[in-house]
Amino acid sequence: MTFAFSLRDLIRMAEMTFSLANFPRKEQMPALCARCGRAAPCTRRIRLKVYEPYRGPDLIASLAGASDDDQRRWHDLQQLLAKGNGVVELPICWWHRWIIPPMLGIKTMTERQFTLWGLCNSFVQAMKQRGWSGA
Numbered sequence: 001m002t003f004a005f006s007l008r009d010l011i012r013m014a015e016m017t018f019s020l021a022n023f024p025r026k027e028q029m030p031a032l033c034a035r036c037g038r039a040a041p042c043t044r045r046i047r048l049k050v051y052e053p054y055r056g057p058d059l060i061a062s063l064a065g066a067s068d069d070d071q072r073r074w075h076d077l078q079q080l081l082a083k084g085n086g087v088v089e090l091p092i093c094w095w096h097r098w099i100i101p102p103m104l105g106i107k108t109m110t111e112r113q114f115t116l117w118g119l120c121n122s123f124v125q126a127m128k129q130r131g132w133s134g135a
């Protein structure tokens with residue numbers, strides 16, 4: 001794999017935002033590798049959030065204007081997701097499943113939505129054709 005290929009690969013990375021209340025399940029996605037667009041016989045599970053104990057209001061967040069209430073609600077949401085529903089399963093090709101770990105994951109997450117990064121354009125296009133707006 002040449003440097004030029006890797007660089008072009010990075011530039012082609014796309015993002016897509018989904019609602020936490022309604023994000024696509026595996027059978028609603030195209031059978032294309034989310035990372036490179038090749039045929040995808042495998043899947044990769046991406047956890048939307050990991051468990052973290054609530055340590056009380058965070059100083060930085062408090063300074064930024066988030067109330068203790070807001071932070072507690074956010075914490076509760078994380079707990080809910082940590083119980084197991086907060087997993088998105090992406091189609092992935094054999095290559096990216098077993099040879100090279102795909103550089104993709106959760107870029108940002110709020111109470112209502114999350115953004116996946118590291119997706120390839122053809123996967124995003126195929127998702128849009130299936131009615132996922134990406135916003």
Ligand SMILES: [Zn+2]
Nearest residue numbers: 033036093096
């Ligand atoms: Zn792939």
